[in-house]
Amino acid sequence: MRQETALQVNGLRVSYLAGEGEVKAVDDVTFSLYPGERLGVVGESGSGKTTLALALMRLHKPPASIKGGEARLGGRDILKLEQEDMRKLRWSELSLIPQGSMNSLNPVVRIKHQMADAIEAHDSSMTRAEINKHIVHLLGRVSLPESVAEMYPHELSGGMKQRVCIALAIILEPSVIIADEPTSALDVVVQRVVMQTLNDVQQQLNAAMIIIGHDMGLMAQSADRLAVMYAGKMVEVAPIASFFNDPQHPYSKLLISSLPSPEEKRELTGIPGSQPSLLDLPSGCAFHPRCPVAVERCKQEIPVLRQIDSQRRAACHLVEEQAS
Numbered sequence: 537m538r539q540e541t542a543l544q545v546n547g548l549r550v551s552y553l554a555g556e557g558e559v560k561a562v563d564d565v566t567f568s569l570y571p572g573e574r575l576g577v578v579g580e581s582g583s584g585k586t587t588l589a590l591a592l593m594r595l596h597k598p599p600a601s602i603k604g605g606e607a608r609l610g611g612r613d614i615l616k617l618e619q620e621d622m623r624k625l626r627w628s629e630l631s632l633i634p635q636g637s638m639n640s641l642n643p644v645v646r647i648k649h650q651m652a653d654a655i656e657a658h659d660s661s662m663t664r665a666e667i668n669k670h671i672v673h674l675l676g677r678v679s680l681p682e683s684v685a686e687m688y689p690h691e692l693s694g695g696m697k698q699r700v701c702i703a704l705a706i707i708l709e710p711s712v713i714i715a716d717e718p719t720s721a722l723d724v725v726v727q728r729v730v731m732q733t734l735n736d737v738q739q740q741l742n743a744a745m746i747i748i749g750h751d752m753g754l755m756a757q758s759a760d761r762l763a764v765m766y767a768g769k770m771v772e773v774a775p776i777a778s779f780f781n782d783p784q785h786p787y788s789k790l791l792i793s794s795l796p797s798p799e800e801k802r803e804l805t806g807i808p809g810s811q812p813s814l815l816d817l818p819s820g821c822a823f824h825p826r827c828p829v830a831v832e833r834c835k836q837e838i839p840v841l842r843q844i845d846s847q848r849r850a851a852c853h854l855v856e857e858q859a860s
């Protein structure tokens with residue numbers, strides 16, 4: 537088994553302290569990210585994916601706070617780093633393509649100036665000529681022509697804007713990239729092409745990547761392993777092929793069975809019921825009210841994410857009982 541990890545997250549807890557109480561948006565999340573691999577993280581809206589991404593970057597804002605756990609990158613626990621040390625590590629070792637980032641490009645600033653600002657912010661030693669050269673190099677990496685440098689965001693298509701955001705994330709060639717729904721605002725065809733660019737970039741840099749999304753089809757195209765989040769917890773982690781061929785958690789099974797077949801163009805039907813409010817979680821397993829196979833124990837005991845074989849983990853009492 538592979539031992540070395542690019543990023544090792546143990547028992548991470550992140551809460552929002554809202555007026556009504558504590559929202560445990562990331563609740564005891566543990567996973568490994570191996571060098572060069574692509575780990576997909578999927579889950580319904582509100583399951584904690586963005587909170588996880590922001591906390592790992594230490595870019596979460598109040599009322600969010602990290603309540604516990606560690607995130608080891610290159611021998612250090614980045615959750616304990618001083619802000620200044622974290623600032624140095626961001627973008628050079630760990631970078632984020634934020635959710636909705638293509639819509640946060642500055643509309644009145646040419647792409648080359650936005651890229652130059654980002655480069656200067658992280659590396660003050662480069663001359664103007666070096667910066668310009670680096671911009672051209674970065675645009676090439678994301679399959680954009682040099683002419684894009686002179687343009688304003690409104691002159692670019694959604695797919696081109698998203699490529700600019702990918703270029704911004706790789707300015708300092710990080711070893712870990714977190715991409716939060718990098719294609720969700722794009723149409724289906726463009727989604728696949730942009731995802732391919734992201735994969736190419738990740739491979740060229742030999743970076744490890746966390747890809748957050750809802751689209752299981754895109755995940756199947758991109759991810760090596762998949763982690764499923766439900767109500768702040770990871771409920772299954774497995775290599776992509778075994779996930780689709782032999783899902784373990786009842787929620788994973790429903791996610792897969794709700795996928796439209798390739799020949800059908802219909803919308804995702806989704807899973808009956810809705811995710812519970814994080815302020816008022818059901819007892820026991822948070823999924824039990826929607827679970828078609830729940831038993832009494834599921835209403836009482838919170839299942840732990842346990843190893844079910846050398847590569848797969850699931851948090852379900854029934855899976856655990858079957859395995860033993």
Ligand SMILES: Nc1ncnc2c1ncn2[C@@H]1O[C@H](COP(=O)(O)OP(=O)(O)OP(=O)(O)O)[C@@H](O)[C@H]1O
Nearest residue numbers: 552554559561580581582583584585586587588814
């Ligand atoms: N600023 C906030 N204040 C209070 N609670 C928040 C705040 N932001 C998020 N939350 C809570 O944290 C939970 C997780 O939110 P998060 O944005 O991480 O979900 P997500 O999985 O990224 O969803 P999406 O797929 O819609 O992007 C939400 O259910 C919400 O209850």
Ligand SMILES: [Mg+2]
Nearest residue numbers: 585586587635
């Ligand atoms: Mg999100």
